[in-house]
Amino acid sequence: MNRLFIKSPVNDVAVINLALNLGSLHEPVPGIANVLIPLWRMSDYAKELERVGVSFVIEKGLDYLMVRVKARYSVIPKAVELLVKTLLNPPIDRLDDAIREAGTRITLSREDVITLSIAEALKLLFNDHPYSRHPTAYEYKLTGITKDDVRRAIDRLRAISLTVVAPEDVVEIDLPSANYVEIPVRGFGSGSRDVRLEGKVQTAVVIMYPTYGIKDVERSFKMDVANTVIGGMGLVSRLYREVRVKRGLAYYAYSMYWPLGSSGVFIAMAGVRREFVKDTIDIMLNTISNSSLSDDELAMAVRNRIGRLKVMKESPEGIANVHSVIPTYGLPSDYYDRYINYIRNLRPEDVAHEIRGLQQPVIVTVGT
Amino acid sequence: MIRTFLDNGLTVIVHRMPVDVAAIYMFYNVGAKNEYAGIYGGSHLVEHMLFRKIEGLDKSIDELVEGVGGYFNGFTNYDYTAYVEVLPLESVELGLEIESKRMVGALFDPGEFELERKIVLSEFDMNENEVDFRLMYRASMTAWDTHPYRYAVIGLRRDLNKVSRDELYRYYRRYYNTRNAVLVIIGGLPEEKAIELARKYFGGLGEGGDAGSVETWDENMPGRVRIEIRAPPNESPRLLYAIKVPGVHDIEGFREVVLFDFVVSGDRAFTYGLTAREPMAVPRSSRLYRLVEEGLGDVVYSYYEPTLMNNLYYVIVYGVKDPDKVVGKIEELIMERPSDEELEFARERIMARLSFSMDAPSKLGQLYGLSQLFTGDPNAVIKAIEDATRLGSDEYMDFASKLLSSPIIITYR
Numbered sequence: 001m002n003r004l005f006i007k008s009p010v011n012d013v014a015v016i017n018l019a020l021n022l023g024s025l026h027e028p029v030p031g032i033a034n035v036l037i038p039l040w041r042m043s044d045y046a047k048e049l050e051r052v053g054v055s056f057v058i059e060k061g062l063d064y065l066m067v068r069v070k071a072r073y074s075v076i077p078k079a080v081e082l083l084v085k086t087l088l089n090p091p092i093d094r095l096d097d098a099i100r101e102a103g104t105r106i107t108l109s110r111e112d113v114i115t116l117s118i119a120e121a122l123k124l125l126f127n128d129h130p131y132s133r134h135p136t137a138y139e140y141k142l143t144g145i146t147k148d149d150v151r152r153a154i155d156r157l158r159a160i161s162l163t164v165v166a167p168e169d170v171v172e173i174d175l176p177s178a179n180y181v182e183i184p185v186r187g188f189g190s191g192s193r194d195v196r197l198e199g200k201v202q203t204a205v206v207i208m209y210p211t212y213g214i215k216d217v218e219r220s221f222k223m224d225v226a227n228t229v230i231g232g233m234g235l236v237s238r239l240y241r242e243v244r245v246k247r248g249l250a251y252y253a254y255s256m257y258w259p260l261g262s263s264g265v266f267i268a269m270a271g272v273r274r275e276f277v278k279d280t281i282d283i284m285l286n287t288i289s290n291s292s293l294s295d296d297e298l299a300m301a302v303r304n305r306i307g308r309l310k311v312m313k314e315s316p317e318g319i320a321n322v323h324s325v326i327p328t329y330g331l332p333s334d335y336y337d338r339y340i341n342y343i344r345n346l347r348p349e350d351v352a353h354e355i356r357g358l359q360q361p362v363i364v365t366v367g368t
Numbered sequence: 369m370i371r372t373f374l375d376n377g378l379t380v381i382v383h384r385m386p387v388d389v390a391a392i393y394m395f396y397n398v399g400a401k402n403e404y405a406g407i408y409g410g411s412h413l414v415e416h417m418l419f420r421k422i423e424g425l426d427k428s429i430d431e432l433v434e435g436v437g438g439y440f441n442g443f444t445n446y447d448y449t450a451y452v453e454v455l456p457l458e459s460v461e462l463g464l465e466i467e468s469k470r471m472v473g474a475l476f477d478p479g480e481f482e483l484e485r486k487i488v489l490s491e492f493d494m495n496e497n498e499v500d501f502r503l504m505y506r507a508s509m510t511a512w513d514t515h516p517y518r519y520a521v522i523g524l525r526r527d528l529n530k531v532s533r534d535e536l537y538r539y540y541r542r543y544y545n546t547r548n549a550v551l552v553i554i555g556g557l558p559e560e561k562a563i564e565l566a567r568k569y570f571g572g573l574g575e576g577g578d579a580g581s582v583e584t585w586d587e588n589m590p591g592r593v594r595i596e597i598r599a600p601p602n603e604s605p606r607l608l609y610a611i612k613v614p615g616v617h618d619i620e621g622f623r624e625v626v627l628f629d630f631v632v633s634g635d636r637a638f639t640y641g642l643t644a645r646e647p648m649a650v651p652r653s654s655r656l657y658r659l660v661e662e663g664l665g666d667v668v669y670s671y672y673e674p675t676l677m678n679n680l681y682y683v684i685v686y687g688v689k690d691p692d693k694v695v696g697k698i699e700e701l702i703m704e705r706p707s708d709e710e711l712e713f714a715r716e717r718i719m720a721r722l723s724f725s726m727d728a729p730s731k732l733g734q735l736y737g738l739s740q741l742f743t744g745d746p747n748a749v750i751k752a753i754e755d756a757t758r759l760g761s762d763e764y765m766d767f768a769s770k771l772l773s774s775p776i777i778i779t780y781r
Contacts, residue, residue, distance in 0.1 A: 047652055248485075307437015314555075
């Protein structure tokens, strides 16, 4: 198993990030991870974990299912033992309860206009690729999932990576392992979609572009900086300034770059009243397509990225979250050193080139 | 941890941790509790204005902080307004400079004020998109008639639409002063150095302005209230159950709330990590999850945050089929005497969560700052949380027996 240990700055707390092969990408049955999450938590082993004061969440992503564990260091051996038992022994007899709970959670996710707009954009952009299935807000057909499906999923369960932040390197997890396997995207979809939901006041606007995945290391570094300039740097970013600061159209306007293992997506978002949707989309598209970049703007974005890396590592869980991509995707151990060195030497035209190279986006609006 | 006071009355709390960053918080003792008719939501709008033009800063705050990769934010709450920067250690003075200028130099440019008014109204829209927010807001309006907690923190649309720039500027000048503020510096800086920097940046500020402390009070709840609201077909049916619990002004009551909370709900963040999410989920071993185990709902969670005065503790159950049964079960769960095993479970989780709440500068800074603001002692809240683990089943039952006289129940289906 790819694993990474980082010594924690605090003595009494440990964090474990365990990535499993049950993201949208590798689920043997779509939605089975959504059902397994409540099923696992129903087990007596999981309840015992809770009783020893362990805090843990199981989060489904596009590439993997991440089990994030936080515990006092003194209980770590017990926590690891119980965690493995939890994962290998879901109480299958309670499958119907788990399906019902998972279904309600998906309904709740789909009530949220931001989550639903991203889910709908993924569907449009990725066609029949597994990335088209938002981890928590796709319309999974859960009622067809059987006990045999669950048993097969457990048989095929593999740990992709283990990241440990603790005072000492004492954690071993006894689970079968596998490397992350890419599933190439054959072609991207296009178009737009408007979803109307009753009872909403504000409409979410999502503009989503396909771009580089994390294994395309240097181009993903450039795209990360491009995202920082466009909408990833809080109130200073171009989107924020154009949509919120200058015009007061929205409380939120930002962008995200998801460098995934089999592709990447760049997502621009804003939340506005329905009557401002058209103007907002125009402003967002114009802002994103502006590829001019000054030396000062680039220098600020680079300083932001380098400083933010430090700041994100102020807590044990922050350290684990930042570093867990390295074992998960089999990236070089000096990944972040390379990142810093690379972006320090970028020129404005390098980033501008990436902005100009963005392909046709999909546009989704969700609101009343 | 060291606490000191500058000559101008500013409270300064510093603590060293072995990390390469520092969190700088400035807490002001002003929030929804200080508002009155005509400016409900105004504390929050003031907070927004304090990210706009500030005299003495050559760039915007966002530009300054983002330019070094720092994290920054502002929070308006029922009782306080806080500003924070989490910065690489080498940039720590930037945060102190920003906070010292922000305290006295916000310009409230009229054009910017009108833009921020629109942005806050957009934030209101965003909140109203959330069913749970709408239900909690409704419960709050039912729980109080004239108390300033009635309109939560976001306030009233009517007031936000009308309040003038000048009125809120006066509000800012009144409450943003050294005697009404607590500066917290936590991180890799030696404590003596942190105090020296606090003196450098804040020692020269004057003392004018008012304190935001208020007499704590409450209104009696109107007895058991049931409200039915129709849900559109695209939203999950749910039930909100709200009861009033003591605020931190009653530190013994707060201690009991902590035990109650961990017995009933099983977990609660005492502080929030600003730069990374903590792993948190409602434990299945908690009492609340019996609602799901028994098929009365599909998903359940509770919401509570410590405030100075008494406030509401919410339980929300999704996928509810029989609201009466759910209400009956919630009350049964609350009134059940905790077993030794349950108390042990709660104690373990309280102590674990307290450890998790103190392992990063941005989390520990919240604990110290809020504690100072609420009680005048930066350690009092931590001590109350620890003391909660020493309470037993009798104390639990005494406390629980006072809670159920006037719940607010909202059915959304």
